[in-house]
Amino acid sequence: MKKNIAILMGGYSSEFEISIQSGNVVYKYLDRDLYIPFRVHITKDGWYYVDDHDQKYSIDKNDFSLTLEGSKITFDAAFNTVHGTPGEDGLLQAYFELIEIPQTACDFYPAALTFNKRDCISTLKPYGIPTATNYFLNKGDTIDSKAIIDTVGLPCFVKANKAGSSYGVSKVKTIEDLLPAIEVAYKEDDEIIIESFLSGTEVSVGVIQHNGKDTVLPITEIVSENEFFDYEAKYMGKSEEITPARLSDEDTQKVKDLALKVYQILKMKGFSRSEYIFHHGEPYFVEMNTNPGLSEASILPQQAEKAGISLKELFSNAIESCIRLQK
Incomplete structure (x- = not known):
């Protein structure tokens, strides 16, 4: 029997439109043989299921259900693509934990911790993770x-x-x-x-749970045309993203080991993408994204492709992992 999957997108932050793009990619590639996808827009005005004709139907927040043509629809899992608040800061994660619906992102506390850059760095420092001053x-x-x-x-x-x-x-x-x-x-x-300021090669490292195992994806080197990897560089083509990164085998292993260590220290689940800068030859942690962009051009899907993981497989694996962990 096919599972009903709510694809959460939007949110309350400046990243609203970017999240809509990510959610629509998940909707496009989700395996229709296994799942029935529902696009759910999370907005300040309300939560809505949006059909293929852009017709909106309210979500009942009491149990996260939907009523269509007199029939109540419930969901087997929520695919969380909300960047920023409330999808990346722990609020949605806590809500879904309370109503016992599996969701694909990490748990509420790691989400809140990593969303707060200051608290995240303060947590990692005692473990010897190098960061900027x-x-x-x-x-x-x-x-x-x-x-x-x-x-x-x-x-x-x-x-x-x-x-x-x-x-x-x-x-x-x-x-x-x-x-x-x-x-x-x-x-x-x-x-x-x-x-x-950390001077050196900047890389982005995706770590996911794949087939029940914490897996480091091929590394992406970031070469920005601007002063740093800003909004234009990320979303308007003002950067070159090279996967796999042009690193020595030794440096590749260094940053892979560090990224996996950070993922496990922070008790991550699902997708993550963390940024590092090689400063004086050593990788320094910059920040962690727990709901990274998922458009075809986004970094994590690029890395998955290089690892031989299609978007259909990537998304199916995320759903089945969160359902398995909920049981």
């Missing part, structure tokens, strides 16, 4: 530009603590650029992380 600010704090620069140096990066797709991120080259960059970051979040 950082400085934390909350909205309303006194800003001592000299103390910040004395701590992290120049150039540095100012980032919104809880945001994705490089929203609220600026590269700061002079002390005069610091305050404007902080204001940009505060537009996305009331918490900020300021980090020292």
Whole structure:
């Protein structure tokens, strides 16, 4: 019997449209021999099933059910492609755990932890995971530009603590650029992380659960035309993504081992994509994405293809894994 699968997309953040793209790719490639897919838009105004004619039907949040033509439809699993809040910060994960519907992303606490860049780095440091030097600010704090620069140096990066797709991120080259960059970051979040500049090759590493095993996918090297891997570089063709990365065998193994260690320290499940920069020859952890982009051009699908995993297999495996773990 085919399983009803709700494909969650949208969300409440600036990444809404990117999430819609990811969700539509899952909808396109989901195996119709095994599953009946339902596109579910998560919006601030409500949660809706959207059919192929763009007709919207409300989801009952009490039990995450849908009524069509007088018949109640329930779901065997939810495929979570919501980037940002509430799909990547633990809120949806906690909701589905409470109502006992399997969902494809990690559990609520690892999601909340990794979505908070400052807490994630603070958790990893005692395990010896190398990261940039950082400085934390909350909205309303006194800003001592000299103390910040004395701590992290120049150039540095100012980032919104809880945001994705490089929203609220600026590269700061002079002390005069610091305050404007902080204001940009505060537009996305009331918490900020300021980090020292790491110079070196940037790579993105996908780690997934595949056939019951934590699996590191082929590594992608990021070569941005811009100052860093910003929104334009990620989504508007202003970067080159080379898979597999042009690394030595030794460096490839180093970053694979580190990415797997981070995945397991953070008790990840499902898909993840983490970023690393080889600084002075060693990979430094930058951040973790627990709901990475899933369009055909996104990094994780590229990596899966290089590993011989089709999108149909990738998505089916994610669904069956989360259902198996729920039992």
